[in-house]
Amino acid sequence: MGGQAFAAHFPTPRMSLAIYKHVLTQTQTILRNYYTNVSSAIEGPGKTTYGDVDVLVAGPLPHAFPPGTPVAEKLKQALHAKACIQDKGNPTMNFAVPWPRDVASIEHESEEKAQISDENDTWENNTQELNWELFHSAHGDLWNILGTTIRPYGLTVNNHGLYIRIQEIEIVERKKSMVFLTDEPSRVLDFLGLDEEKWWRPFGSQEEMFEYAGTCRMVWVKEEVDVVEGEGEEKEEKGEEKEKKKLKHNDRRRLAQRPIFKAWFEDFVPRCLKEGKYDIPRTTREQILTDAFEKFGIEEEYNTKLKEWSYTRHIDELTRDAIKKTIPVDGVDGQLRAAAIRTLKGIILEGEEFEGKIPDAVVKDENGFYDLEVVKRFVGENWEEAGRIGMGRQHVRAREAMIAKAEKRKKEKELGDGIE
Incomplete structure (x- = not known):
């Protein structure tokens, strides 16, 4: 939750890379005493501070949680957490874990700082859900970029998998328009035209991640002509402004709150327009539908x-x-x-x-x-x-x-x- 779950109760400052790695390793080690699968998604490039530690777990070990003992309470004790938040029916558990004293001393933090908490978010899933969430959460804002890219082609990726939308239905009822394609990461990447081996490695920089996203066969940056209603006149605009006009409300909100997402539209897209990269469409919505019929049998x-x-x-x-x-x-x-x-x-x-x-x-x-x-x-x-x-x-x-x-x-x- 970006380090905000306990903001009203405890100070939860952002962590340096050293502290983040220490807490992540320590948390995963403890949780492996309770689950067969314990993992965290690949972080996005360029991060220097972290608001929280996100861990995904699946497959409770035999006898890990005695009958009558709430899972969250058991894990709170194991993690030595000061507090735990879990909404009813939500598999996410948020723990306020004490700031590590040993790392704080290495970084010359004060004794007072060593008592401050950091936030630890744990998601309890089954193995299939865990694998999908690791995929869907990988590389920070990359799925925000890809989601915006594939949307005009009738595709949607959410917490459950890849879907194709029925064009005639989505105009009226978007949710009812979706047809499930797959929740297998390798099949998703293949369908989007993305290299699977590169996906499962951290990107060295924001630019490297952008170039990778550009290999998606649905990436198409183009100059658009807006016609002023009732006048029939063409209104010239800069390419990045035209691209931003196509964004949904949620995308515009991300543009204001997510620096990497913003950099894609305000830096990378204009540069591609200037250099003539990705300015020729590589596919169409009709072709994507035909391909989905063939590859997924739907x-x-x-x-x-x-x-x-x-x-x-x-x-x-x-x-x-x-x-x-x-x-x-x-x-x-x-x-x-x-x-x-x-x-x-x-x-x-x-x-x-x-x-x-x-x-x-x-x-x-x-x-x-x-x-x-x-x-x-x-x-x-x-x-x-x-x-x-x-x-x-x-x-x-x-x-x-x-x-x-x-x-x-x-x-x-x-x-x-x-x-x-």
Whole structure:
């Protein structure tokens, strides 16, 4: 949490590289007494101070945590932590660990400083989740850069894996548009065109990491022309400003808070534009989709999801626009209108007969879709009769319910008289 989890309770200053390495090694050594897998993600290049120590763990050892003993409390004791924070349902545990006295003395820190705490964040996962998180958290801001790069091509990477978005759905419902591709790092890197061996090594500098990111086959820096609405005039802007205009709100926030992310857009991208690097698109969103079908075998799932979503939207549109909006509101009895809607939905969606036959409005095309214009015309011409039919059915049901209720009371009375 960037060293901020305990900011209101303990002073948690940023750590030098020496202290960070010491605390990281010490923490991992202790945690290996409790878990089979203990690791930390590769840090981003150029960091000289650290806000916290992040450790990922998986596979609790047998008898490491006796029944009835909270995991966080056990680890707090093992780490000699002053405090622990863990939100309910969250696998992340935050520990305030005492500042190491021995390292502090090497760096000539005062005795008072040796009592200050540093923050230790531990994530408890299963092995697959751990491997993915190590991959997804590697190199600091690199995934922020890559995520922004691959987004226009319909790809999303999150805490669970790589996804492709269905373009027709994402405009309306972004979360529902996502189709899972893989959570295997090697397959992700291969699909993005990134060298796997280089990924698992720390980058020596920010520039080296940027050059590596540039090998992603979706990196494309380009001059964009913005047209002023209503004037038809081209507004010239510097390349970096145009690139920044494409950023989402979260990206703009990162731009203000993340120096390396900011350097990508304000230093590296303008330099590439000037040098003519990555200025020719290497692929398209359509090609990425085709490649995803081939490499991940998701074509059937993708098409089925799109078809089901499209059909659901179509039925919503039919009910809302072709039926409900076609029936007048002003001057129409509310009960009659409600009865008409119920009856027409039964006729069109359930295939019920109307005046002794199945109307043309019920006919669907080869994809199972209705002709909305035909439906609207049918509703406009027949909603009053449909309403009368619906009201009649409602009266019949009410009468039947009353008869059934009377019969029940009669039987209960007869049963009571028999007992007496």
